[in-house]
Amino acid sequence: MTFEENSADILHADTQTALDRAAASTHRHEALFSDRAFHIKQSAVRDVFDISIRPGLVSLAGGSPYLRSLPLADLGETVRRIVAEQGLESLQYGAGQGTEELRRQACEVMAAEGITDADPADIVITTGSQSAQDVAAKVFCNPGDVVLCEDPTYVGALNAFEAYEVELQPVPMDADGLVPEALEACIATLREQGKSIKMLYTIPSFNNPSGITLAAGRRQRIVDICKAANILILEDNPYGMLRFDGMPLTPLRAGNPDDVLYLGSFSKIFAPGVRVGWALVPRHLHRRFYLACEAVVLCPSPLSQMLVSAYLRDYDWMEHIRASRLLYAARCASMLAALTEHLPDGVSWTVPDGGFFVWLSLPEGLDTYPLLYEAIDAGVVFIPGAAFTPSDEPSNKLRLAFSAVPEEDITEGVRRLAPVLRRAVDAAGH
């Protein structure tokens, strides 16, 4: 596929879906699709992922972690031993819940974040956090059920939930994250409409894509509101340890073992290529969640799990996190400085204190989706804001990722982006 075809794909994903459906509808198999199949969407992020590896482009699109600081040669020797000396275990089927060692280690990671009472028996190791989101949607949501989420929120979670015909209801955020009063009002309105609200899906620390963090002072209040309304919280915390100042905010799960299903991931503190995450599930919900995990993958990969376990056992993973925090903090600072220097009036952005992302707002009424094409022509890639909301409306926002790009490239990428945004702002008469 050529570059242009590919970028055209992104811009016309909706059109293409329609065409696709029209093409399929000429086939007698069209009638075989489930209702939910028509809710499974193209992910703009994934398409941009394919584009963004083209040479010459500066990609501020993908939220990939920086892996060059991992001790790859040593890890190679570690994985060699796992296969050569423990191959009958690492290459064989394993337990559906995951290895006991890794479940114990996940508890140690959570303890470092502030969850001190996790029991390995309540954990299920998952094929990345994505699989846990899929299973949560499956186990809890009937078609038409409501899941509350931040606005904006993680596109992969939107895709996971929408595939089960879930109605996603965005709850307004301000600079301190979810607004408790707005959450209460939203729940009240939905209940008046007779809706069944099952969960609040939240990324409280360094939300993807906005970088916004739920303030410490609001956290228990959010849990209490949900608890009072009998709504389960699905807390997705892949970036929690990556707070620039080094002090992770206490997760919602910490004091609320019955009311929060917590999702952890090794993708951002170790490596996404192993596809290993975990779910810490309230005990009264654990069995069904675990059985559903087994029904989707039989078992998580023993090879991947043993590599993650060895990494947590034999390496200074806390030091790697410390170094990563400093690196991401410096990259974030570079991005913020470049934005201040180059972007026109009328564009604002968030100032994250952790994670991978900065979220830009253009003047009301602008649509960042068509700007992506211009940005690619200018040699830089971002993700348009529309990807991160359940709404089909145009969005005047966009996401920039600073995690995977060296500082000088961040600066260059913002420099390339600036005239694209300036033209758009000027054309809109601002």
Added chain:
Amino acid sequence: MTFEENSADILHADTQTALDRAAASTHRHEALFSDRAFHIKQSAVRDVFDISIRPGLVSLAGGSPYLRSLPLADLGETVRRIVAEQGLESLQYGAGQGTEELRRQACEVMAAEGITDADPADIVITTGSQSAQDVAAKVFCNPGDVVLCEDPTYVGALNAFEAYEVELQPVPMDADGLVPEALEACIATLREQGKSIKMLYTIPSFNNPSGITLAAGRRQRIVDICKAANILILEDNPYGMLRFDGMPLTPLRAGNPDDVLYLGSFSKIFAPGVRVGWALVPRHLHRRFYLACEAVVLCPSPLSQMLVSAYLRDYDWMEHIRASRLLYAARCASMLAALTEHLPDGVSWTVPDGGFFVWLSLPEGLDTYPLLYEAIDAGVVFIPGAAFTPSDEPSNKLRLAFSAVPEEDITEGVRRLAPVLRRAVDAAGH
């Protein structure tokens, strides 16, 4: 968990589910479960898996491949290089569809089985074949839709489909596999009842658990019947290359690219611990299937995929398959000889010409489920037949696996099993 608790678990899985539900129903979160959550079952196979690793027991339960013949030291060196020298790729996020190299190689594997027209663009790499079954159920089945299957069939597929509230309809088999006339009659009856039939799920070669193979002369007829009825075939072929005489039977997919969604797996011809399989999807169905795969795992593990690719590229994988066939053939012969020598009259069994399993039938009216407890006391483990049918009726069948156990242990296991079966047959007055 102790041995006894664990075996009690198996025997009382249904009771425990009821207790579990009762316990959960005392919790205010009970109302949060989806309807489908109550269709997600305990897998007897997985529980027996946990038991069967106890020292001293002969496990004829788990369908694990034999891995000692893999060149583990060399594979260790291979995976070392994949991490040490290509870690920025193998440990990073990858493409949702899987790597192009592995999709090309999957086509080579299928060519060796008789599918010569597969296009890498039509393949999606999946987290084991299980994930492909889950996605197929998700993309094609509404609650109440019917999926036809062999009787007996793979327990993991039953679990995957039942989790989507699919109605599984077993179609009778004889020694030559699915009976075409029975399939036609079944479709006609279901249609008269107004049922929506979406798929035929079939393991045509060396069916798990029965070891029965769909005769070559019946294969196209089965496809034609489904095609005429507009029913998609989901062909699950993990054992296809493991035909003892070395000549794989041509898959249903071979001449029927539009009507068969083919599932392949590296678990039986390489190693299950990497959790890598693939789906070859009819082109008009590919896009939705692929997007659904992405929504459940984002991407298959690049590390696992690169290891499988290196194995297929740098090792004599066909020779490994040849050696595996001979090994499994010898183990199967040992099992059949031991069954002939030790089992009482009234017990019969299948004679597979490939795969991992022999399927035993006790006299009508007997239930093999309670016999498992006695067998464990006698030092041998099997899987009761009830695990492999959608029905809740007791089953007079049981599955024995010869794949993972040395010949002398197979003989010893059958020797231990014999008195348990003899007592049951005698007690039943046969």
